[in-house]
Amino acid sequence: MKNVLLITSSPRGEASHSTRVATEFASKIGGQTVLRELWREPLPAIGTDFALGIHTPPEQRTEGQKAAIAVSDALVDELKAADVIVIGAGMINFGLPATLKTWIDYITRSGLTFQYGESGPQGLVTGKKVILVLASGAVYSSGPFQAYNHLEPTLRTNLGFLGMTDVETIWLEGLVYGDEAVAGAVARADVRSQELATSVA
Template identity: 55%
Template sequence: MSSILLITSSPRGAASHSTRVATELANKLQAKTPGAKIVTRDLASNPLPHIDADYASGIYTPVESRSVQQQNVVGVSDAVVDELFTADAVVISTGMINFNISSTLKAWIDHIARAGRTFSYGAEGPKGLVTGKKVYLVIASGGVYSDGPAAAFDHATPYLKTALGFLGMTDVEVIRIEGVAMGPEAEAKAISSALDHTDDLALAA
């Protein structure tokens, strides 16, 4: 891989477990491929605008006919789509917030899901156009959602896999950092386990 896109979205800054583990994974992947570069998009410190009327109308308006506002917001979307297409691997991190992803990460999904650019419709139905990429999802949660009674409350993992798969990104690995609110020992164990997992994934890359 020559380009790794690192998407972080936690509002917790330096205290974020998902950002830490995702960043370490991106660094390990970079070390595996000399010359590879990491492109970081921090959605917490530099959030994308949530889609609005200018976006909804602008993406269907010819470029020469767009208003200034439409040009600006569609330009933001074009930039993140171009960034995605350029990447060979994508590392996406989020904390589980109210059983789902952060709103800033949802805005990123809304900007990259573009008919005619990242997916198309044809006689056989929808077709994802963002193909040939390895995706890593790093998801942190206070509780344990990978199995057990709370598993049904995890809407973050299935949503991300569904949305990304719709766009053509079906080769997805999930790294969980779970149970971090269950005391210092459980927190340390969750982080250590996630970092070990990133070691294995980097070796396999």
């Protein structure tokens, strides 16, 4: 049985397409799922305690630094325990929801999730399957807004840096263009979700 980490992040909450499709996808795999609802329980943005704490030996950390690093350690453990990571995200101002950016900030840890070796940086979170479920108002797969897509490329860059290179995307796009466009995007996403779930399970 697969261990699944399901991360949902769209600030649109219950109205979110990415949250719904990501949640359904995780249940289709049928593994042991850990749910991290970043939209419902946002992590505190990283601050000086985290940024200075990661470069301070554990025994010399202040109480604030210990608390910030404990949050990060728990998120890293949660990530490493998963075989499959499903991330739902709606595009916000061409990029990630802030809560998801914060999650990336916490899991990107030198010595824990990446390290610098003789041949440069090396990701330490390997052997994972990642499914991105992304939603956007406009269309980014083709047309004039392609270069404005800082959602999927950013996620792939950050996850790839940590060693997660086996990444598939289910994208619901063009959702501002009316009911018909939404229905089409949802139907295509559901088909892709079913196909991927069969290959992952």
